[in-house]
Amino acid sequence: MAGSIQKVGNKYRITMETGKDFSGKRKRTYTTAISEAEAKKILAEFEYNQQRGMLVESSQMIFSEFLDHWMDNYVQYNCEETTVYGYKNILKHMKDHIGQVELQKLQSGHLQEYYKYLMETKKLSPNTVHKHHACAKKSLSYALKQQLVYRNVADGVSLPRRKRFEGQSYTKEQLRELLQLVKGTRLELPIFLAGYLGLRRGEIVGLKWKYVDLDQRVIHIQEVRTSAGKNVIVKAPKTEKSRRTLYIEDELLELLQACKEKQSEFKKVFGEGYHNTGYVYVHENGKPYRVNTVTEQFKDFLEKNSLRRIRFHELRHTFTSILYAEGVDLKAISEALGHSDIGTTNRIYTHVFDKTHKNTISAMSQALRTP
Structure with missing residues (x-):
């Protein structure tokens, strides 16, 4: 068994066995989920990646640090200047609100709460929230490819329905x-x-x-x-x-x-x-x-x-x-x-x-x- 799930209060704690250190002591990483179904999915993805030899090393990197890393090592070299400028504006808000969360402890719930904050507190439109989500999802896709996370938690978020903009025109x-x-x-x-x-x-x-x-x-x-x-x-x-x-x-x-x-x-x-x-x-x-x-x-x-x-x-x-x-x-x-x-x-x-x-x-x- 590569790990286990334990209910702690209203959340579920996932323990993932990542092997042994030089002294023979077991190495474990931990994360939490807000539902049993999500916890099972996290553990299943971890076990699948473990079987493929794609283990993720434990890291204390916070989300804000990772976003800077993504900007410096990917975005700057692969995106147009207008896109870079747009991402910088979005990431400023993202880092201020959830940037202190450890990257490997970031959950769908964090993003869900962030999008709620954008709409209810910042009064941003659903269409703008979709832009923030696209940015988060793309950055976490990079994290997944770099084996910094086990999964892309942005996939588990429910987004507000877009409001279709209808432009006006003159006769x-x-x-x-x-x-x-x-x-x-x-x-x-x-x-x-x-x-x-x-x-x-x-x-x-x-x-x-x-x-x-x-x-x-x-x-x-x-x-x-x-x-x-x-x-x-x-x-x-x-x-x-x-x-x-x-x-x-x-x-x-x-x-x-x-x-x-x-x-x-x-x-x-x-x-x-x-x-x-x-x-x-x-x-x-x-x-x-x-x-x-x-x-x-x-x-x-x-x-x-x-x-x-x-x-x-x-x-x-x-x-x-x-x-x-x-x-x-x-x-x-x-x-x-x-x-x-x-x-x-x-x-x-x-x-x-x-x-x-x-x-x-x-x-x-x-x-x-x-x-």
Whole structure:
């Protein structure tokens, strides 16, 4: 027998025999579980790992120390900078609340209580709790591979149901009004790019002139700009499908031509003081705008002009909903958006699509009509 289970009060103590030391004395490790079923599972997993020669050495490492180890030895070398930044923010809360628990004594109950704390005390949304859980689960998966723990306790947690976010969108009349009002302002270019092409914010602020062919009337999406705290990150789009080429319609072509002419004029005015960064959306001196600037200015512009408030990203929703209403094929919309597959488009934008399947049913009705 590799171990035993003993009930102690309302909990169950698991004793695991890990062999003998040099003097012949038995080596044991202990942990607790909140139910007999969980205790049996822990012991069974320990025995299985013991049979495979995957014994875990006893360690006094606390969870906080392990998370630092995971960040330093795995995350820093395998994740993008934006992911690293997001993990750091999550781990700060995690270490403050359950960081002092010994890694090998960490139980599903600790994580369960932590998620409850996030929702009830910190007032975080279920979706944010899912992000914390994903981080915890990934870190403990690493611990399991490194043979620091017997199992991934994150697998035993019950998570709150996600709240499905439904983005808003403008009608074509509302978008037309916005495009008219924004003309001549510094928001004109980003709003036109979002409204006419459905570009993401990072694609707009990351667009360079070398990817804009005014003669062939096409824009190549090859780079994005994003931020992780104060750091600005320039990188390739997330997926291969996000690297796409889009046609430039007349209205947008005229705007881009005018924008390029203005930049040429400012280069002469500023001379050596001009920052020739190559970006399309820039200040008068050529410096690109901060990533968050367009979001902040868009919110202010809507309030100033008494327009219905939507997020800047929801101009992308608007692009999608208007095209769908105009009868454009969903696959074509998905490709224009740069989604990896049509399922992604359907999942994200299902709220803007025809839930009554009017076109489909009407087609059947039309087919059955008597000639």
